[in-house]
Amino acid sequence: MKETVNVDNEKLVKEFGAGLVGTVKDLPDFYTFKSGVMYSHRDFDKFLSALKKGEKCAILSGVNASGTLHIGHKAVFDTNLFFQKKYGIPVFIPISDDESYVSGKVKDQEEGLKNSMRLAKELLAYGFDPKKTYFIIDQIYTNIYNLAIKLSTRVNYSEIKASYGYRPEDNIGLHFYPAIQSAHILFPQIEEGMKNVLVPIGPDEDAHLRISRDIASRFELVKPSVLHSLFLPGIDGGKMSTSKPNSAIFLSDSEKEIRKKINKAFSGGQKTVEEHKKLGGNPDVDVSYLYLKYLFLDEKKAKALAEKYRKGKILSGEMKKLFADEAVAFVSNFQKRLKKVSEKDLEKTIMKND
Amino acid sequence: MKETVNVDNEKLVKEFGAGLVGTVKDLPDFYTFKSGVMYSHRDFDKFLSALKKGEKCAILSGVNASGTLHIGHKAVFDTNLFFQKKYGIPVFIPISDDESYVSGKVKDQEEGLKNSMRLAKELLAYGFDPKKTYFIIDQIYTNIYNLAIKLSTRVNYSEIKASYGYRPEDNIGLHFYPAIQSAHILFPQIEEGMKNVLVPIGPDEDAHLRISRDIASRFELVKPSVLHSLFLPGIDGGKMSTSKPNSAIFLSDSEKEIRKKINKAFSGGQKTVEEHKKLGGNPDVDVSYLYLKYLFLDEKKAKALAEKYRKGKILSGEMKKLFADEAVAFVSNFQKRLKKVSEKDLEKTIMKND
Structure with missing residues (x-):
């Protein structure tokens, strides 16, 4: 059984014209590029070249107001943070509480707004610089509607029906919503004159970015660059989802919860210790190994770990413990920082109408 | 040849369940009810009854940001003014510069906004009380988006496609836009607790009001009341339209322009003076007479005038002069007041986000 984390990304490369991150020259010296968790892209090379030339750049990366932060967000947010820290560039974070509401993911607008505020606070705890981070919460920054209206004039119902899969009912x-989403994506360019915008996303969002890139062309704007992360599997071996608590490690989980989830994680080991020692494990489907490889270990360590696992020198339980230790340290660090986020910092990062 | 001013309204009565204003008890003592220019309605009786009981009432009546005020607006705005003056009730005036833009009636959002500000000023000149009048200009009061989003969750694409006639392209x-329009209409009730809202409109807007009334029910709100004015013909005998300068008398027209247009107005007179004196004219198709009857004269005077016209005792030229004198006086009064509108008054009538 081969790793299947990149099925969606490969489709983007083979059928939808995305490029492989691995073929981009002078990749940044950062783990998300070395581990391959940033797998495919559109115009990422152009973004990097503009960044190196010192042109105005920005990162744009949204989060869903219905959800809560989990370990599946790590690759994207770490990448965003890397660019902010190394190059001092602004990061715009749209939180679409309007979409959460119209899609029925939250019960009312109040819940959407509450979630948005919580997420903004959590993202500051994550490490984003309050001086260079801008949350676009749709219910607060309602002026986004004006930009969405402008963009909406160049996209018709048939197009969004095809891209977003909406039905007449x-x-x-x-x-x-696609007009609002494009307004988010093109905001730094239209409102702030930042022509080089990188949008790191999961592969499932690519269709929407293609619409936004098309709209950009229709307004003679620069197409935003896109980076697609891999879809890591859920801890339980299924699909990772905010609505399935056992599929993800949430940044709000306790150490006990984390260790419990990981103990139940899907593993690539054999049924018995004896068999495992004899036949070895399969790291390519071992969830704990995949998280370690893509999110926590450097290339060399990951490779060595895989080898040992294949040879049966590391047991599944040991692999789980390695992952659990990393996950616990990561979450516990985050939780410590969360307590220290100042309301003043939070306030100034949230975009207001006037 | 019979008067054809009420074709659309009759359709609303016969096919779409509207009532006849003439059958409502205790109609207000105001010319628009006596002349019959307010022809059909939905729940107008309920509104009147609430008004008389002293319940919280409001008028809501929009204007298109692509247009400019003309004599065709008179019946609706005079009715609104009557209620504001007699009962002191607030008047909300949405100016949909977003709709003007997405429908291509203005070239960009800037033009829409400029038109909106001009219209607001003109409406204050028209006589609306700055203390009790609220302009909802969508590009300024973008918070309307939040209410529109709320309402949008209970109306689907198929419904608005059928009501508004939109196409996939x-x-x-x-x-x-229908979500924004419903937000305008339900704003006084949802945001201000005014359960009895009257929306005076032309008969062509009824389909949209039906959608808003349906949405109101879905949120367990009171359905807004509706008054349909007659469609007066264009001065030139065709359809009155902002885009055909000779079809309407604009409130910005000079006396010379007004008299020139009315001289060319479609008339119910005979080809020669001799014939006219012998056979008499037909007031039912005489544009000047219809405007006099519906907008300027009391019932008795209008009736007498029609009689004389039928008998050939009044010539078409004389009829035109009677209309032109009224129109010139009306427009000139308006223009004098327009010069006196204070920017401070204007400022306080325009709804802001916070």
């Missing part, structure tokens, strides 16, 4: 709030 | 801004 879906509500019209949902049907308008 | 229309842009998604246009597709979302």
Whole structure:
């Protein structure tokens, strides 16, 4: 059984014209590029070249107001943080509480707004610099509607129906959302004059970025660059999802919860210790190994670990413990920082109408 | 040849369940009810009854940001003013510069905003009380988006496609507009607790009001009341339209322009003076007479005038002069007041986000 983490990304490369990150020259010296968790892209090379030339650049990377931060966000947010820290560039973080509401992911607008504020606070705890980070919460920064209206004039119902998969029985709030999403994506360029914008996303968001890139062309704007991270599997071996608590490690989980989830994680080991020692394990499907490889260990350590696992020199339980130790340290660090986020910092990062 | 001013309204009564204003008890003592220019309605009786009981009432009546005020607006705005003056009730005036833009009636958002500000000023000159009048200009009061999003969750694409006649190749801004329009209409009730809202409109807007009334029910709100004015013909005998300068008398027209247009007005007179004196004219198709009857004269005077016209005792030229005198006086009064509108008054009537 081969690793299947890159199925969606490979489709983007083979059928939808995305490039392989591995073929981009002078990749940044950062783990998300070395481990391969940033797998495919559109115009990432152009973004890097503009960055190196000192041109105005920005990162744009949204988060869903219905969810809560989990370990699946790590690759994207670490990448964003890397660029902010190394190059001092601004990071715009749209939190679409309008979309969460019209898609039925939250019960009312109040819940969407509450989630948005919580997420903004958590992201500051994650490490984003309050001086260079801008949260676009749609219910607060309602002026985004004006930009969405502008962009909406160049995209028709048929196009968004095809890209977003909406149906005639879906509500019209949902049907308008692509205009808001494009407004988020093109905001740094249109409102702030930042022509080089990188949007790190999961591969499932690519169709929407293609619409935004098309809209950019129609307004003679620069197409935003896109980086696609791999889809890591859920801890339980299924699909990772905010609505399945055992599929992900949340940044709000306790050490006990984390260790419990990881103990139940899908493993590539054999049924018995004896068999494992004899036949060895399969790291390519071992969830703990995949998280260690893509999110926590450097290339050399990951490779050595895989070798030992294949040879049966490391047991599944040991692999789980390695992952659990990393996950616990990561989450516990985050939780310590969360307590220290100042309301003043939070306030100034949230975009206001005037 | 019979008067054809009420074709659209009759359709609303016969096919779409509207009532006849003439059958409502205790109609207000105001010319728009006596002349019959307010022809059909939905729940107008309920509104009147709430008004008389002293319940919280409001008028809501929009204007298109692509247009400019003309004599065709008179019946609706005079009715609104009557209620504001007699009962002191607030008047909300949405100016949909977003719709003007997404429908291509203005070239950009800047033009829409400029038109909106001009219209607000003109409406204050028209006589609306700055203390009780609220302009909802969508590009300024972008918080309307939040209410539109709420309402959008209970109306789907198929419904608005049927009511508004949008096509898949229309842009998604246009597709979302019905949510904004319903937000305008339900704003006084949802945001200000005014349960009895009257919306005076032309008969062509009824389909949209039906959608808003349906949405109101879905949120367990009171359905807004609706008054339909007659469609007066264009001065030139065709359809009145802002884009055909000779079809309407604009409130910005000079006396010379007004008299020139009315001299060319479609008339119900005979070809020669001799014939006219012998056979008499037909007031039912005489544009000047219809405007006099519906907008300027009391019932008795209008009736007498029609009689004389039928008998050939009044010539078409004389009829035109009677209309032109009224129109010139009306427009000139307006223009004098326009010069006196204070920027401070204007400022305080325009709704802001915070």
